[in-house]
Amino acid sequence: MAVESRAETERQHPVSPVAADVRLDRVTKNFDDVTAVDDVSLEIERGSFFALLGPSGCGKTTTLRMIGGFEEPNAGTIYLGEEPVTGKPPYKRDVNTVFQSYALFPHLSIFENVGFGLRRRGVRGADVRGRVTEILRLVGLSGMEKRKPRQLSGGQQQRVALARALVNRPRVLLLDEPLGALDLKLRKQMQLEMKAIQHDIGITFVHVTHDQEEAMTMADRIAIMNGGRIEQLGTPGELYEHPQTAFVAGFLGISNLLPGTVSAMDAVRLDDGTTVKVPQEALRGRSGRVAVGVRPEKIRLGHGEENRLSGHLLETAYVGVATQYVLDTRAGNISVYVQNSEPGAQQAVTGEISWSPDSTFVVDSMEGAEAE
Amino acid sequence: METRATRIGLRIATVLVIAFLWIPLLIIMLYAFNSSSIQSWPISSYTFHWFRDAWHDGDVRSALWLSARVGLLATGIALVLGSAAAFAIHRFRFFGRESVSFLLLLPLALPGIITGMALNSAYVFAGVSFSIWTIVTGHATFCVVVVYNNVLARLRRTSPSLIEASMDLGADGWQTFRFVVWPVLSTALIAGGLLAFALSFDEVIVTTFTAGAQTTLPIFILDKIQRGQQLPIVNAVVFVVILATVVPVIISQRLTHESGLLRRR
Numbered sequence A: 001m002a003v004e005s006r007a008e009t010e011r012q013h014p015v016s017p018v019a020a021d022v023r024l025d026r027v028t029k030n031f032d033d034v035t036a037v038d039d040v041s042l043e044i045e046r047g048s049f050f051a052l053l054g055p056s057g058c059g060k061t062t063t064l065r066m067i068g069g070f071e072e073p074n075a076g077t078i079y080l081g082e083e084p085v086t087g088k089p090p091y092k093r094d095v096n097t098v099f100q101s102y103a104l105f106p107h108l109s110i111f112e113n114v115g116f117g118l119r120r121r122g123v124r125g126a127d128v129r130g131r132v133t134e135i136l137r138l139v140g141l142s143g144m145e146k147r148k149p150r151q152l153s154g155g156q157q158q159r160v161a162l163a164r165a166l167v168n169r170p171r172v173l174l175l176d177e178p179l180g181a182l183d184l185k186l187r188k189q190m191q192l193e194m195k196a197i198q199h200d201i202g203i204t205f206v207h208v209t210h211d212q213e214e215a216m217t218m219a220d221r222i223a224i225m226n227g228g229r230i231e232q233l234g235t236p237g238e239l240y241e242h243p244q245t246a247f248v249a250g251f252l253g254i255s256n257l258l259p260g261t262v263s264a265m266d267a268v269r270l271d272d273g274t275t276v277k278v279p280q281e282a283l284r285g286r287s288g289r290v291a292v293g294v295r296p297e298k299i300r301l302g303h304g305e306e307n308r309l310s311g312h313l314l315e316t317a318y319v320g321v322a323t324q325y326v327l328d329t330r331a332g333n334i335s336v337y338v339q340n341s342e343p344g345a346q347q348a349v350t351g352e353i354s355w356s357p358d359s360t361f362v363v364d365s366m367e368g369a370e371a372e
Numbered sequence B: 001m002e003t004r005a006t007r008i009g010l011r012i013a014t015v016l017v018i019a020f021l022w023i024p025l026l027i028i029m030l031y032a033f034n035s036s037s038i039q040s041w042p043i044s045s046y047t048f049h050w051f052r053d054a055w056h057d058g059d060v061r062s063a064l065w066l067s068a069r070v071g072l073l074a075t076g077i078a079l080v081l082g083s084a085a086a087f088a089i090h091r092f093r094f095f096g097r098e099s100v101s102f103l104l105l106l107p108l109a110l111p112g113i114i115t116g117m118a119l120n121s122a123y124v125f126a127g128v129s130f131s132i133w134t135i136v137t138g139h140a141t142f143c144v145v146v147v148y149n150n151v152l153a154r155l156r157r158t159s160p161s162l163i164e165a166s167m168d169l170g171a172d173g174w175q176t177f178r179f180v181v182w183p184v185l186s187t188a189l190i191a192g193g194l195l196a197f198a199l200s201f202d203e204v205i206v207t208t209f210t211a212g213a214q215t216t217l218p219i220f221i222l223d224k225i226q227r228g229q230q231l232p233i234v235n236a237v238v239f240v241v242i243l244a245t246v247v248p249v250i251i252s253q254r255l256t257h258e259s260g261l262l263r264r265r
């Protein structure tokens, strides 16, 4: 009933200017006593590269499988475009999946693997040949048509799996850790290639990964999942610059989190008494105990910026393009990255650091989370 | 140095074992073509005569016919029950799953003489009179295991996502069976069936307990050899039994090794 009335309102007032290709409306999935996906709502814009990012077991695969039709939600509705698809079997949904294990048909040639979906939909003869040849060229596998999957390397099998799904020109392509079985170098290369392919053909990609770097490299928008819920959704830049929870801040790279208490519309008093200026919008809706965050590379040596702390140097580590310093301050330990190209980067640190209020973010106090 | 010596030693041992296994077989097979009715070495001249005699011998014919029917029926039953059991064990986790698996495998480990005696007393106890079905039931006990093992091994080596991938690409249940499940499993079923047939075709021990007065081909051979009768004809029959068991085993070996399964190399 609730779903119906909501769909009605939306017909009268279209919500977003760009149509959503996939929409999850308060979707929940339980397995026995485990809640794998907990009341998740999200919209995935047409033609975007969307990533579901989170640690193992947070419900990413389950979410993807519900979109593909391999699991049915216990509650909530899934829409592909305007159409609710909950309850429809996979073969009646206009989506295709790239499986983590690739799931190539071992008894069929590469050509027949890629042509499988076309044939099931009644495409015949020369049309199949034309489309399969074209997509194999796109993924760089021309000339492999006659081989069997086991005669290909892991990277090539991965491309076949991609081609087999893309050749059907689905509304949405689902990818479950598609690069997980490849070695690091190949993975980096495929990340860029897949991004380029998605850009070329303009199909919506929904990409599941636990690798934050992979998600940041490939996706236009990322939903960070934790314990079956979406912690935060946004562009890679937004998530990195303005994480809203300690979990998101910690999951995307290193961050310094300093406990304190909200003291003004745009300030937080740290536990050592220092006051830190923060952007007003970062504080919205918060009072009492919070944690103030700043990324190590946003911190400068010396007291040139508005937010200042002093301490003494604990450690120095040379990490290629940058040098990492760890300082002991009364507000807590703080990591600082200084580009090695910057003048004076190698000099001994005086113990004075500072950063701009614009680079500061605020998350809920971690004390409660730790007690949990 | 030592490794080289070991390697040569191993090779010699392997050749000896193979020779030990195959030379007697080859000699028996050669005897089938011996034109003299007395087995003596070396064979002086060769003939197909005994095969013709065997083919026209009524006892041989009825024994061959019985063995073929028993083999086919036992194989058929094994294919149905063995693959059903393999699917059940593979797909579902249920209470007593391990015990069921163990109970299915037991007949292969149990000596044939025990299986035979047990079945025999069960038939007598239940008042079942001996017929082709008593033999078929006896053979089915070990034939089911062979098919079960083959199909289960194939299922375990097959990615569970294959069926989902097929449905994902637009195939409904029937198309998924026809284009994915059957092609992937068929070689395992055929291999299991051929092995089951080969096992049944030359089985003696269980058969002696379950056949009553009926004579299968191996029983015929045993009988004639014990009495020292019609030995040249027996040689021709033995030749056929060897072919009927070795050939299916070789084909089944090839099928299980060449089947196009995704194996990580």
Ligand SMILES: Nc1ncnc2c1ncn2[C@@H]1O[C@H](COP(=O)(O)OP(=O)(O)O)[C@@H](O)[C@H]1O
Pocket (backbone or CB within 6 Å): A031, A032, A034, A035, A036, A054, A055, A056, A057, A058, A059, A060, A061, A062, A063
């Ligand atoms: N078929 C299933 N049966 C029971 N529990 C499951 C099943 N699939 C997933 N789960 C559980 O649901 C949770 C989320 O799993 P999953 O979606 O696979 O996470 P992720 O892909 O993020 O690693 C886990 O706790 C997992 O154990």
Ligand SMILES: [Mg+2]
Pocket (backbone or CB within 6 Å): A060, A061, A062
């Ligand atoms: Mg997963």
